[in-house]
Amino acid sequence: MSYERDNIAKLQAYVPGEQPQTGTVIKLNTNEHPDLPHQAVIDTLRTFDPELLRRYPSPTARPFRELAAKVHGVTPEQVIATNGGDELLRLFLTVFTTPGGKGIGVSDPTYSLYEVLAGIQDVPVTRVPRLDDWSIPNDFAGKLNDAGVNLAFIVNPHAPTGRLESVDTIRKIASEFNGVLVIDEAYTNFAEHDCLELVREGSGLDNLILLRTLSKGYSLAGLRFGYGIASNPDLIAAMDKARDSYNTDALAQALACAAIGAHEEVSASWQKIKAERQRLTDALVQRGWSVLPSQTNFILATAPAGIDHAVRIYQTLKENGIFVRYFNHPRLLDKLRITIGSPQQNDALIAALDNMN
Amino acid sequence: MSYERDNIAKLQAYVPGEQPQTGTVIKLNTNEHPDLPHQAVIDTLRTFDPELLRRYPSPTARPFRELAAKVHGVTPEQVIATNGGDELLRLFLTVFTTPGGKGIGVSDPTYSLYEVLAGIQDVPVTRVPRLDDWSIPNDFAGKLNDAGVNLAFIVNPHAPTGRLESVDTIRKIASEFNGVLVIDEAYTNFAEHDCLELVREGSGLDNLILLRTLSKGYSLAGLRFGYGIASNPDLIAAMDKARDSYNTDALAQALACAAIGAHEEVSASWQKIKAERQRLTDALVQRGWSVLPSQTNFILATAPAGIDHAVRIYQTLKENGIFVRYFNHPRLLDKLRITIGSPQQNDALIAALDNMN
Numbered sequence: 001m002s003y004e005r006d007n008i009a010k011l012q013a014y015v016p017g018e019q020p021q022t023g024t025v026i027k028l029n030t031n032e033h034p035d036l037p038h039q040a041v042i043d044t045l046r047t048f049d050p051e052l053l054r055r056y057p058s059p060t061a062r063p064f065r066e067l068a069a070k071v072h073g074v075t076p077e078q079v080i081a082t083n084g085g086d087e088l089l090r091l092f093l094t095v096f097t098t099p100g101g102k103g104i105g106v107s108d109p110t111y112s113l114y115e116v117l118a119g120i121q122d123v124p125v126t127r128v129p130r131l132d133d134w135s136i137p138n139d140f141a142g143k144l145n146d147a148g149v150n151l152a153f154i155v156n157p158h159a160p161t162g163r164l165e166s167v168d169t170i171r172k173i174a175s176e177f178n179g180v181l182v183i184d185e186a187y188t189n190f191a192e193h194d195c196l197e198l199v200r201e202g203s204g205l206d207n208l209i210l211l212r213t214l215s216k217g218y219s220l221a222g223l224r225f226g227y228g229i230a231s232n233p234d235l236i237a238a239m240d241k242a243r244d245s246y247n248t249d250a251l252a253q254a255l256a257c258a259a260i261g262a263h264e265e266v267s268a269s270w271q272k273i274k275a276e277r278q279r280l281t282d283a284l285v286q287r288g289w290s291v292l293p294s295q296t297n298f299i300l301a302t303a304p305a306g307i308d309h310a311v312r313i314y315q316t317l318k319e320n321g322i323f324v325r326y327f328n329h330p331r332l333l334d335k336l337r338i339t340i341g342s343p344q345q346n347d348a349l350i351a352a353l354d355n356m357n
Numbered sequence: 358m359s360y361e362r363d364n365i366a367k368l369q370a371y372v373p374g375e376q377p378q379t380g381t382v383i384k385l386n387t388n389e390h391p392d393l394p395h396q397a398v399i400d401t402l403r404t405f406d407p408e409l410l411r412r413y414p415s416p417t418a419r420p421f422r423e424l425a426a427k428v429h430g431v432t433p434e435q436v437i438a439t440n441g442g443d444e445l446l447r448l449f450l451t452v453f454t455t456p457g458g459k460g461i462g463v464s465d466p467t468y469s470l471y472e473v474l475a476g477i478q479d480v481p482v483t484r485v486p487r488l489d490d491w492s493i494p495n496d497f498a499g500k501l502n503d504a505g506v507n508l509a510f511i512v513n514p515h516a517p518t519g520r521l522e523s524v525d526t527i528r529k530i531a532s533e534f535n536g537v538l539v540i541d542e543a544y545t546n547f548a549e550h551d552c553l554e555l556v557r558e559g560s561g562l563d564n565l566i567l568l569r570t571l572s573k574g575y576s577l578a579g580l581r582f583g584y585g586i587a588s589n590p591d592l593i594a595a596m597d598k599a600r601d602s603y604n605t606d607a608l609a610q611a612l613a614c615a616a617i618g619a620h621e622e623v624s625a626s627w628q629k630i631k632a633e634r635q636r637l638t639d640a641l642v643q644r645g646w647s648v649l650p651s652q653t654n655f656i657l658a659t660a661p662a663g664i665d666h667a668v669r670i671y672q673t674l675k676e677n678g679i680f681v682r683y684f685n686h687p688r689l690l691d692k693l694r695i696t697i698g699s700p701q702q703n704d705a706l707i708a709a710l711d712n713m714n
Binding site: 019045046100113 | 359360361362363365366368370371373374376384387389390392393394398399402403405407408409410411412413414415416440441443444447451452453454455456457470477479507536537564572576577578579580581591592595597598599601602603604605606607608609612
């Protein structure tokens with residue numbers, strides 16, 4: 001006998017990128033930062049008072065929210081801290097969509113987790129295809145409004161293409177869209193601009209939430225710490241009611257504070273990754289690949305000889321201990337998504353590609 | 358304009374016990390363990406490899422599940438690790454109840470979070486009152502079956518009374534109940550027995566899940582680490598589809614392994630708490646209180662002079678920097694729930710009570 005809900009029974013679970021738990025592979029498949037976390041994070045770990053493990057943590061992660069608010073020029077009431085960006089994404093579904101209702105809207109292709117979360121919540125997904133240059137069509141908000149959608153997601157800069165939409169484009173979509181618009185800024189540390197001005201006082205928008213994570217820019221994928229910044233504190237208050245009551249732990253709160261407290265120093269590492277991004281792009285282009293300009297810590301690269309070539313290269317790299325990401329999506333079959341690693345890792349990738357020829 | 362779901366808008370959020378974040382108060386209100394975590398946990402913290410913060414963690418907490426399975430005599434496929442017991446409780450609702458459906462059943466009074474989680478999922482709560490001695494009525498499962506309930510919760514040992522039901526009672530309820538039965542064993546480390554034999558091979562039950570947490574018995578409330586042990590791996594597989602994809606972080610996984618790896622040594626601290634529980638019970642009884650026999654790390658104590666007395670004592674203790682728990686529930690108005698603290702903390706409580714007279 002089966003006890004679970006019908007929609008859960010039917011659900012295809014989200015498949016994370018492969019996470020081999022050994023140190024010997026070169027992992028360029030899940031957009032981790034190649035450097036260790038900032039020394040301030042490691043120092044906080046080493047000196048952490050175990051008394052704080054014994055006690056319950058701040059249920060609202062107040063110290064982190066105050067610090068993040070200061071760094072970003074907003075108020076703590078506009079910030080929610082979560083157990084990774086994953087929890088925040090789930091909360092959006094829980095709070096802003098109704099099971100059996102009209103569901104969510106996305107620009108396609110997008111982060112595959114959104115669709116899984118919609119399946120868990122039992123709501124449909126309206127997909128608006130991106131244009132040939134991967135930009136968002138002008139009528140994006142209109143199409144979602146026509147579909148009656150309550151919640152929309154845009155990854156900006158976009159995964160898996162690396163494209164960045166302008167602040168004006170996002171502002172226009174937010175002002176046209178009737179529901180809550182989430183801008184997933186997981187990769188914003190590697191981009192030329194972010195959308196913070198749209199959630200600050202005076203933006204005139206009441207329906208915008210930015211998602212941030214410490215996984216990529218702060219080398220803390222293992223810590224699971226994300227946060228949301230809303231143009232409207234009411235959106236945060238609604239999510240606060242639905243999150244687990246102690247959703248972030250005492251250690252994670254302390255390390256997260258250390259990380260964003262060091263944001264100016266950490267930003268030097270983002271510059272290094274941008275430089276490596278250009279170097280890897282040039283190296284691939286020289287070898288016959290076409291590579292989209294990227295505003296993230298990965299590139300989407302089209303294999304020189306098409307569909308079979310991409311999947312063959314993916315497989316051969318894997319056999320050589322180098323993991324990159326291949327997507328089984330109609331518009332991505334000839335492409336690989338490659339995380340920008342350390343200079344040594346990127347060299348190893350290039351050497352492995354040269355060895356295939 | 359309000360963007361959230363109607364049921365979220367109407368929801369009264371869960372109110373955690375007060376968590377003053379200073380070290381000067383005596384906190385006997387949220388059932389934390391008075392000792393620091395075991396030295397093995399602190400050593401793991403001090404020597405943790407920061408490279409593991411940079412990378413994504415094991416998405417399924419495989420090492421922890423293998424260890425927990427060994428400790429408890431089950432298989433890893435019967436275990437799910439979660440971001441505190443809170444996440445596990447929420448997953449039960451998400452996976453085993455349908456919004457708009459028949460909802461959950463509880464024995465009343467019970468942990469108030471269950472009702473909040475039902476409100477988030479938008480399902481009703483069927484309450485079966487406990488008898489005068491706080492035992493579960495014989496027709497508990499029958500009443501829930503009549504109500505068409507899919508999921509039931511029993512806290513055992515019970516909060517806030519400290520009463521422990523026998524294994525046979527739980528077995529009978531599980532075999533009679535048509536849905537999934539959760540036994541919340543948050544306090545089991547302080548009890549004479551647990552229900553592990555009911556989830557081990559050969560129990561004949563396919564619908565039972567035990568909840569465990571490291572918050573109470575392992576002095577790790579700040580870490581947020583819980584887990585479920587199911588009699589039936591299919592229940593775990595269904596919840597695995599609905600949990601956040603990386604729901605426990607690398608640090609928490611490592612510290613949790615260190616904690617349960619030291620379970621034999623940690624159990625000495627449980628004996629100390631049981632001895633203090635008896636001492637505090639005797640001291641209160643000598644002072645005119647009546648105290649229920651407890652199988653947990655707290656006692657439910659009835660104030661000598663009734664309802665007004667309990668709330669007055671609660672307030673006066675708080676003014677003196679001693680926090681205990683008072684519940685606004687019709688059957689609990691003359692009672693206080695007092696966590697068993699260290700010998701010094703318990704002495705301070707007794708002295709404060711004596712000073713009031």
